[in-house]
Amino acid sequence: MDFFKIKKLGKARKSGGGGGEVVESEEETKAGNNAASDEQKGKILEDDPAAAAAGAGMDADAGNGAVEGQEEDDDDDDFITNEVKRRLKELRKNSFMVLIPEEECAEVEEDGEEEEEEGSSSREWMESDVGDGFPLCGFDSLYEKYCERMAVFDKMITQLLKDPGSFNISKKSPRSASKLASTLRNLSFKRRDDLQEDCEHLQQQQSEDDPYQTLETAYVGHVSLSWEALHCMYVHLSLILAAQPDNPTTYSCAAQAFQQFQVLLQRFVENEPFEQGSRVEIYARSRSSLSKLLQVPTFQVADGKYNAEDQVEPSIFASDLIKLLEESIMTFRLFLKKDKKKNSALMSVHSHTGSSIQQVQSSLDKKEVKVKELFKKKKGWKSKTWPATMEEVQLLFALIDIKVVSRVLRMAKLSKEQLLWCEEKMSKLDLSDNKLRRDGSPILFPC
Known part of the structure; x- marks a missing residue:
């Protein structure tokens, strides 16, 4: 490469055109005569001070010349270093050499980021901009992302x-599932190991x-997204009530929206049989005709401050709205309970190919029992x-967390x-010492 040629030119300039060997011989000669020159300087200082001053001036000139030569060498080294950095940047742009650090400080930053990521394998799915706890500033961005992901599934x-x-879905799915399951059952244990990749490919294709x-x-x-949003609504409104118990803001529009949310879920449960x-x-058909089904509303758009003269109907304050949220959560829990377990044929496929699923399911079952x-x-x-107490809440x-995760599995x-x-959801339930320690920070379900 070009910058290696430049480095050779720099070395040639240092040698003064005589090569590396001449430089080494000069340095050895200077080292050998160093003691004699010191003695001569001492005698000159005693005998002739004027000559000593002249000699000092000559030494200073020589030193200046050496400094100038050293600065030129440093400039050459800086030029080579800059050239190397420039070429490395070009390589990064034109290839995938992401492991080449630009500076030592970049390596330290990358190591720090890797240590932070080791604590949780699924931190990349925590994209709600709400960290530990529920700061009020992050609620809007969370709800916006909730609506976006709901729209993706819609x-x-x-x-x-x-x-x-796709209208004969109920007839298609069991046939394809039983076909896949019977294929796996007919394999011997040895062939199951040999044809594991073929089975996974068959599962993916089906x-x-x-x-x-x-x-x-x-x-x-x-279901998963709406539970995260509903839970955050309750906690967020609880924080508002704790900070401002006598908040004069009214939430009549939000109350109507949550009543509609509750009524639609109740109708779905009643009509499902x-x-x-x-x-x-049934849910897919209902959601396509009723876009508000399982869509958690927001209470951020309030009516304004209470004015008794302007109000015809009774006003809904935060203390009243939180009761509607509690009723909505209980209705959502009933909606989950009615989603009965069905032993599909594909569950046997998971038992053969998903040991990691079994581990999560085992952890889930243990925590559910506790x-x-x-x-x-x-x-x-x-x-x-x-519930009457916060511990019971x-x-x-x-329990709702476990129900949602169980449905996903x-x-x-x-x-x-x-x-x-x-x-990640199960790691937020700590049941050591026969006590529940629950981390309620939201994690939006991945699309």
């Missing part, structure tokens, strides 16, 4: 329902061709009413990102 539902061939699994992904995505198809298909044990100790709390939220088509989301 598009999946709309595209499939527009397809004329999943891509099965519209039911796509609708199930959209349904589970809506009389509808044709599975829960996923939470239910703590729940039974609260004898005064009835499951159909809102956290137990209720933990029952999906026939489960991606790596969705599995990491489940791991």
Whole structure:
């Protein structure tokens, strides 16, 4: 490369045109005569001070010349260093050499970032801009991302329902699932190990061709996202009440929206036994006709301050709105309970190919047992009413967390990102010492 040639020229300039050997001989000669020159300087200072001053001037001139030569050499070294950095930058732009650090400080920063990322395998799915706790400034961005992801899953539902061939979903899915499961069962243990990749490819191909699994992904995505949004609404409003108990702001419009949210869920649960198809298909059809179904509203747009003269109907304050939120959460829990487990044929596929799914499921089952044990100790709390203490509220939220994660793990088509989301949700439930410590910071379900 060109900058290596420049480096050779710099070395040639240092040698004064005589080569490296001449420079070494001169340095040895100077080292050998160093003691004699010191003695001569001492005698000159004693005998003739004027001559000593002249000699000092000559030494200074020689020193200046040496400094100038050294500065020229430093300039050459700086030029070479800058040239190397410039070439490395070009290599980074034109290739994937991301492991080449630009400076030592960049290496320290990258190491620090890697150590922070080791704490959690699914931190990349925490894109809600809300860290530990619930700061009021991050709520708007969280709700905006919630609506965006809900819209992504809505598009999946709309595209499939527009397809004329997707109306017989309930007939397609069991056939393809049983075909895949029977293929795996007919393999011997040795052939299962040898043909593991073929089975995974078959599973992927069947999943891509099965519209039911796509609708199930959209349904589970809506359930998971709406629970995160509903939980954040409750905590956010609780913080407002704690900071301003006598807040004069009214929320009549927000109250109507949450009442509608609650009524739509109740109607869905009541009409589901009389509808044709599975829960996923019924939800897809209902969501396409009722866009507000399972869509958590926001209370950020308030009515304004209370004025008794302007109000005809009773005003809804924050203390009244939070009661509607509590009723909405209990209705959402009932909606989850009615989503009954069905032992599909694809669950056997997960048992052969997804050891990581089994590990998450095992951890989930253990934590569910512990939470239910703590729940039974609260004898005064009835499951159909809102808890009286904050400890009981956290137990209720933990039970809903477990229900949501359990529904995600029952999906026939489960991606790596969705599995990491489940791991992260379960890591936020600490049940050591027979006490529940729940981290309520939101994690939006991945698209």
